[in-house]
Amino acid sequence: MGTQTGGDRGRAPGPGPGGRPAAPRPWRERATWAPLAALAVLALGWGRDLSGPAVAVVGLCLAGAVLSAVHHAEVVAHRVGEPFGSLLLAVAVTVIEVGLIVMLMVSGGDEAATYARDTVFAAVMITCNGVVGLSLLAATLRGRVAAFNAEGSGGALATVTTLATTTLVLPAFTTGTPGPEFTGAQLAFAAVASLSLYGLFVTVQTVRHREYFLPVTAEGRPVDPAAHAPPPTRAATGWSLGLLAAALVAVVGLAKLVSPAIEAGVKAVGLPTAVVGVTIALMVLLPETLAALRAARGARVQTSLNLAYGSAIASIGLTVPTIALVSVWLPGPLILGLGPVHLVLLALTALVSALTVVPGRATLLQSGVHLLLFAAFVFLSFSP
Template sequence: MTSEHSAPGAAGSPSFLAFVKRERVLGIAVVTSIIAFLFEDRLFHDMGHPVKLTFLLAWLFSVILASAVGVVRHAEVISERLGEPFGTLVLTLSITGIEVLSITAVMLNGENNPALVRDTLFSVVMIIMGGMLGISLLLGALRHRELTFNLQGANAYLGVIIPLAVFSLILPNFTRSTEGPTLSDLQKVMLGLMAAGLYLIFLMMQTGRHRGYFAQPEEDGAPTEEHKKPSGPLWLSVILLFCYIVPVVYLVEQLAKPIDYIIETRGAPGVIGGVLMAILVTTPEGIGGVRAALNKRLQSSVNIFLGSVLATIGLTVPIMLAVSSALGLNLQLGLAPTDALLLVLILVVSIVTFSSGRTNLLQGAVHFLLFVAFLLLIYRG
């Protein structure tokens, strides 16, 4: 592993100045958080000026995204120490934790947006299973013609993702116990227990008796890469991981203010908030997944992408159901007909893509074009 992934403070590691330079994003995030806290009224007052509004959006979005990359970087250090399949699990849970905490912060401190959870979940599914997976398959096929993966592992992911996605985002449109695309208290308990239970069972399988399902097939895998094991203390990487997460969660809450302003005054679609949040939490993992596909390690991409979608639904749904019930917040989970159709379509296409042990250029193109359709239909008016 390269030195930039090594835990700081190790014997023989770069000097303190090199450590400060490597972790400069954390300093920028902390300073930005302090400025946003101390000058909140001045910063977010009179956002009607286009230059100021654009600057706020670009500044906050860039700092949050860079900090999220820092989270992934330290999660990779921890995962190197723990080994697979725990490595991918640490990455997935770190990003999912950011997502859950960010949504909770926005719902608690901002105006109640009952569709935020739904929009974020749907956006995560479309961005990862459409855009990121499509790009990975496209670039991997352009370099290697075909890519192989473990069929049993991919099917295990889809076998849990599909029912949870349908129960979370489509079923609420057909229930009659409550008005609108919502669930009754009993139905929330059922969905929460189902999501958490299936995810726990999946983790037991992934980390236990069926770990081999999630390994790259040996007969066509890429040559094993030699990584330098991080020699620094594990606890320091864990501390830095949480140090990056804290400003991300706070700044996401601040980012919601200019986004809400654009939605309310400029006629932007309400789903844009969920889309931006999904982009922030999925981009760091997406970079790693694309890199793995280029290195002919598609199974790593599958573990990252499908694992992220599964963790998002399996963890975010029960947690947000519990939070909303405890705080008396209303959650709208059911998708609009067009979005529900797109969700079903991407799930069906994914079944076809992962029906054999190989992927090619055409499958990548189909996934990516579905992602493009998702972006275009956001502005259907």
């Protein structure tokens, strides 16, 4: 996706002795060893009751695998270009998120009924307010005004709003079941509609109107891709693609090992169950947030918005159909409807985001508004 980190990792090596190019040494990088070490820990800990120190080791390996996964996704993304890079990162992060949610639901019993809702809503609030706010802050502090394509960002925001309303708002008002749940037919419709709309968005983003999702300068001209780091070689891209797959497998497996500790910790301190979903979303989206910040500091605000809104779209469009399918084999209910406080936060986020995106330019004020909404969401999650 054109980030400096991805380019630095995959660019051609400097000259070696005698002026010849030095051979790449990817095995010396931490991003290479992290997923391999995570897989080894997964094999050693699978099917065992872990002690406190063992859980700490698993948690460290899980964090390393998440960071490595997004790093290698960046390398591949830098090779394929924008907006394919943002799309790849969003899908990679969503695969991690879905794996964590499914593992927690399988092991959580009836208390896991709201994990999918809490995690998806947290992902929407983190991306649409936290990531967008921080990206606009970084861009406006550097250049006073952040410029982006209103056509692409506006379409992405409309997709996020529609998906969130269909899957998280409507269940709170339907009457087919007593609680904020969908009936089987309603859940199937929401799953198919979400997946279809996600597929339509990807088609528009990558085929029919790709130009709407490319970075622009403050004057509205396209950003010159040659001004950033050169793309990685084919060998480096293939290496990162394989390690990306290994990291994703490790993340899903280690999530299964560490999920009991997360739930026990939340219960021990008396926090709401929703904190589990917030913790998952924060952990998964942190590397993508850093990628968005790097893009914003490089005057590529559109790339940051692609990451933010694309991740929110993928979080709903891919997670809800997967959870709907998994719920067939789960005995407990699947609660997707939001409560009153979260409904207000979602409505305010949609309104503020529309006012931010429509002009195609944003200032420090817009970043502050989004960051305040994000702070309100985090605070109310811990103190409802």
